[in-house]
Amino acid sequence: MFLINFLKNILEFFYDITFSYGWSIILLSLATQIIMLPLFWIADKIQDLEKARKDRMQPALDSIKNVQNKQEKYHYTREIYRKNNYSPFYSLTGLVGLLIQIPFFLAAYWLLLDYYPLIGISFGPISDLSQPDELLLIAGISINILPFLMTFANLLAAYFYTKNQDKSEKIQLVVIAIVFLVLLYNLSAALVLFWTMNNIFAIGKNWFLLRIKSTKADLILSNSFSKLLKILTSFWKEYGFVVFLLMFSVFPLLSIYFENIEELYLTQSSILSLIIVILIFTLGITIAIKFLVKNNYKTQILVFTGLSLFFLFGHFRNLLAAMGLEGKLAIFFLGLVFLLLPAIIIYLTLKTKRNLKALSNVISILSLCLFSIVILRIMSFGISNRQTLLHNNSQTTKLISANKEQLPDIYYIILDGYASSQILEEDFNFDNSEFEDYLIEKDFYIASNSRSNYMNTFLSLGSTFNMNYINFLSDSLPKGSTNRKIPYDMVLNGNVMKYLKDKGYKTVHFGSVFGGTKQNIYADYNYKYSSYMGEFTTNFLHTTILSPLVSHFAGKEYRKTILYTFDHLTKLKNIEDPKFIFAHIVSPHPPYVFDENGEEIPKSVNLDNSWNKNEKRFYIDQLKFLNKKVRILTEEILNISENSVIIIQSDHGPAFLEEDDKNASPEFLEERSEIFNAIYMNSSNSNNKNLYKDISSVNTFRAVFNTIFDEDFKILEDSTYYSTYKNPYDFTNITTTLDSLKISKKE
């Protein structure tokens, strides 16, 4: 990411000088070659050293060439390697030259593939740098010329580079050239131009490297370099195993990150800090154990075992659950694996006097493999999804800006999973009228038949903040996508936010405990209970051996975050008016952390966030406490100014009736879609003329803006769409189902 920005800055710098993106790309290509020059020089030296080492061993290897017995020959070869301190992996150093180019190539790829300033920019015969060049038209088929030019340059560079090398290396480079042709053929001319020039400059670079070879400066530098390399190799020999352990230690985290890469929007920073914590933790443990056992192999085995057990605990428990093992049996198995197994391994490792090098090697290779797999998967996702993400960003409608006057502060409070009064009465036997009466007395309008438009938070909030239905996403996203970035972009920087910013509003975001609304980089102000670990961290820790502790700890943090939000919503005096204040309070949604007086609830209650039928009374208690907090909040807000807008809304209802994804009963759909929706606009009752009891959340801001800004937004038809978590963009319109259920109930 750093490299992409770096290249972008260089590109823009050249553009400022040349006023031509075409020339800028060529200069960028030259610049990268110059930047990489020292790296290439190092790669060259490493290759020379490797070659010298091989040359040294060659006579010995030649002398056993004709040994007939394969096993004997294998052992002799190993012995020659052993005597020369050689590892077959050293032969990979030939790839160093290629490897150092990869980050630059990927950065250029990501930068130039869809760099929007290039759209429609011509350069010489190329009409649009953001598209394939299509320079030749034969029989109605357009052919891209630039890629062939690139391949030619590529082969030319390869020819000069491998002049003194053997055939296999030549073949290697030709194959790579062809692969590049296939890969880049249909991509933007900008990218192909960059790579073509790169290859042309590479010829010059190789000539330069050859030229400086064996000059005095080169010799002095190579000398100090080989000394440095010697220090590094001896360091690697002693501490290389630590690097493998570090790789392994971040593998489980990265694996979860990859699994949720589409959902985890805006949480990269917390992942980075988690990675740092894990690395420091692993390093510390390793140093401590090394100090105790004084043997690298044993240290590696012990730390590896420890890390495995630590990080795989939750996964193992999930696995047992998936196999139907729960309760005491599961605890027995967990105990077996997580107490007995480590005890045996520690005992054997400490006791043995055998050379554990082979085992240590296996661990190193395994760590490297696991790390590479997850990194490759993350990178491949980055490449394949970048385009769709960027292009969909522009799916917002233009809005007319309004005239300036005395504008009210707007408070938008989402109470996640708050049931409608009707559902509370029917399903929970709970009469919420006392709370509603209070709000009505305070001039709130309560939309008693209000529904959300979607069943899941990110879709529901996305459409509310977009002031539009978002069904179009099922067409523009790949089938089966679970992408949450686009809906959240709509929440954090969608139509509502843009409209209000145009109006001169300052936007204030209260960070929730949950990924999508954890913070808002587009908001003018972010408020957040600072030490909250965050949803991802909590979840990650749930897969580790700390799982039992995490629930308890997370519960406390959860409480604090919600209380912090209520306490600080009205303490924003130093922010100039008008302000839009958004708080997503993930409650009364489970986990249950408040009783009706706001005290902690007994530890025996499960602290996960699933809807468990046996826990309905905790839900009601938590809801009662929220009612109290909302009352206090309302008083505080109205104390500051009666000229405020307060929207208290749920994003969707509870899900106690959910059976499974496939069989959604009408009763569940009703429970889930009916929402609590109370809106206060100024003290005058006439202001509620745009509100009606069936208003759904998508129309919230249309109605509010029509009222307070005298806008003329069309009120959309109120519909509700069902989709599952696993397949969120596969929508079914359930409005008539819900309506007919309502009618039948009345009858």
Added chain:
Amino acid sequence: MLFLYIDPGTGSLLISLLIGFIMTITFSIRNFYYKVIHFFAGKEYKGTNDFSGELVFFSEGKNYWNVFYPVLDVLIKHNKRFVYLTADREDPGLQIDSEYCSSHYLGNTNQAFFVLNKLKAKMCITTTPQLDILNWKRSKNVDHYCYLSHAPMDIHANKKFSFDYYDSALCGNDFHIANLRQLERDRNSRKKILMKTGCTYYDLKNEGANEQKEHILIAPTWGDRSFFVEHGELLLEKLLEHKHRVLYRPHPQSWISEKELLSIISSKFGKNELFEIDKRVDNVHALSKAKVLITDSTSGIIYDVAFLQKIPIIAVDFEWDDGGYESSDLENPPSTKYLLEDFGRTITENEIYNIHNIIGEVSNVKMTEEIIDKHIFNFQNAGSVAAKQILSIFKGLK
């Protein structure tokens, strides 16, 4: 689902782990292939491998008994305790009846190595080369490994890296010592204790009887290390031309592998009354009749014939592919060459034409004690010397 919004990804993690394991196995398979084979070769020996603090001998089989016996005999006579391990059920060592010796059969060679790789002992003495190169690994719990020469030959014909991981070697002659030192130097391998020992099996051998000696004995080795395959016919022609009585004794392996060569030889020369093929199992008869021996320069019998039968020897020097043998790394020629300077001749392939004159020259050379002392340490007294040397090393170990 635990937390609604995040998938812990157990399934994906499992898949990653699986791929990781498969990749690891693929990468490591070459390393483990021979180990696995070795492991499944199994273990027959059920007894202990714990001989902590003891002096342990390991023999690959009964063929080496005459190398070990002179040493063990001295140890028993001096009431010194030792353990004798063997990979041969018929090893006479298993019959040793002495309170100072415990002997054990470990199974076949591979099974024996399985036990030996975990051996616990203070010192281990063996005639098996290539420790820590092939399947026999140095055990961490053996303080000292000692190589006992089983032939007076020096190390040219030994396989690569035969002695690099021994702590000491009981050597046959000065050439042997010089060559080992050269390899230590070139390979930067461990500096061994090298003892002037000699060859123990001569302690058991008598010098040959003096019969009427008038035959030229041709006893080559076999295969591509033998000159006879290519130049045998020429040699026989030249000898018979000059009316020498010729006794051709093929290598035992030739009767199996070189039947064609043997049938050509017997059809061509079988009718000549001066020519005889020796088919006897042991070589006593052949040696007793020979006045000169013609063989290959790498042949193992040169020393025995020279020291015990005192028959002059003509060795045909022959270019052979020594890749895979210590010879390829050695500066000096094989020590047999020095012996033949004193007691015979080394000739080139071309000199076969002149064989009659050469026989004339070497026939008169006499073996002396001086020559023996120069080419072998402690002739017919090596057993007690070896025993003393072993005990002195053993005592020096902590």
